[in-house]
Amino acid sequence: DTGVSQNPRHKITKRGQNVTFRCDPISEHNRLYWYRQTLGQGPEFLTYFQNEAQLEKSRLLSDRFSAERPKGSFSTLEIQRTEQGDSAMYLCASSLGDSNSPLHFGNGTRLTVT
Amino acid sequence: QQQVKQSPQSLIVQKGGIPIINCAYENTAFDYFPWYQQFPGKGPALLIAIRPDVSEKKEGRFTISFNKSAKQFSLHIMDSQPGDSATYFCAASIGGSNYKLTFGKGTLLTVNP
Numbered sequence: 001d002t003g004v005s006q007n008p009r010h011k012i013t014k015r016g017q018n019v020t021f022r023c024d025p026i027s028e029h030n031r032l033y034w035y036r037q038t039l040g041q042g043p044e045f046l047t048y049f050q051n052e053a054q055l056e057k058s059r060l061l062s063d064r065f066s067a068e069r070p071k072g073s074f075s076t077l078e079i080q081r082t083e084q085g086d087s088a089m090y091l092c093a094s095s096l097g098d099s100n101s102p103l104h105f106g107n108g109t110r111l112t113v114t
Numbered sequence: 115q116q117q118v119k120q121s122p123q124s125l126i127v128q129k130g131g132i133p134i135i136n137c138a139y140e141n142t143a144f145d146y147f148p149w150y151q152q153f154p155g156k157g158p159a160l161l162i163a164i165r166p167d168v169s170e171k172k173e174g175r176f177t178i179s180f181n182k183s184a185k186q187f188s189l190h191i192m193d194s195q196p197g198d199s200a201t202y203f204c205a206a207s208i209g210g211s212n213y214k215l216t217f218g219k220g221t222l223l224t225v226n227p
Contacts, residue, residue: 004157031213033213040219040220041217041219041220042118042120042203042205042217042218042219042220043158043203043215043217044217045213045214045215045216048213048214056214091157091158093157093213095213099212099213100212101212102148102160102163102212103160103212103213103215104160105150105157105158105159106157107155107156107157108157
């Protein structure tokens with residue numbers, strides 16, 4: 001399978017703990033995106049990387065959230081001091097480098113904060 | 115402020131029917147309008163997309179109709195099948211930046227056999 005891969009698929013954590021998710025994009029894609037999807041809603045844009053550079057961050061990405069793409073390949077999204085409101089599906093997507101290329105989404109990491 | 119309003123929230127049709135899902139947007143700077151299909155436990159997958167220079171686009175059984183003056187666009191699924199049962203999202207973005215999508219809330223489509 002050469003699609004976008006996300007791990008873990010599910011994560012249950014207690015409030016106040018830190019969590020980290022990983023995304024492996026399609027290999028030739030140099031753009032990578034994180035979105036968040038809560039129940040009954042469409043995905044919401046969080047942040048975007050071109051290669052290893054983080055070029056845009058949404059206001060939704062509070063100081064407790066940090067995303068990295070150290071070598072321009074895989075990316076990690078860390079949430080510190082998790083809150084119940086962080087419970088959601090975290091989706092990663094990737095695309096080629098031109099603005100017309102469609103986004104290819106992974107199957108997401110479902111986070112539950114108890 | 116919800117910039118893309120999608121309706122209906124849910125829709126049930128019989129096999130062979132033509133479900134229609136509607137979206138309305140507010141921001142006239144939007145210039146890219148994709149539709150995504152999402153099955154339970156999966157990420158959204160791009161179905162079809164349109165830009166405002168055309169009023170209709172067809173790909174297989176899926177058609178987008180676009181009305182720029184009304185700021186509305188819709189998805190029609192011809193000859194719907196039970197396998198089309200999924201949640202459908204419309205979205206929009208600005209200035210060719212099709213990565214920063216604003217999504218509607220989704221429509222849960224059920225196609226009965």
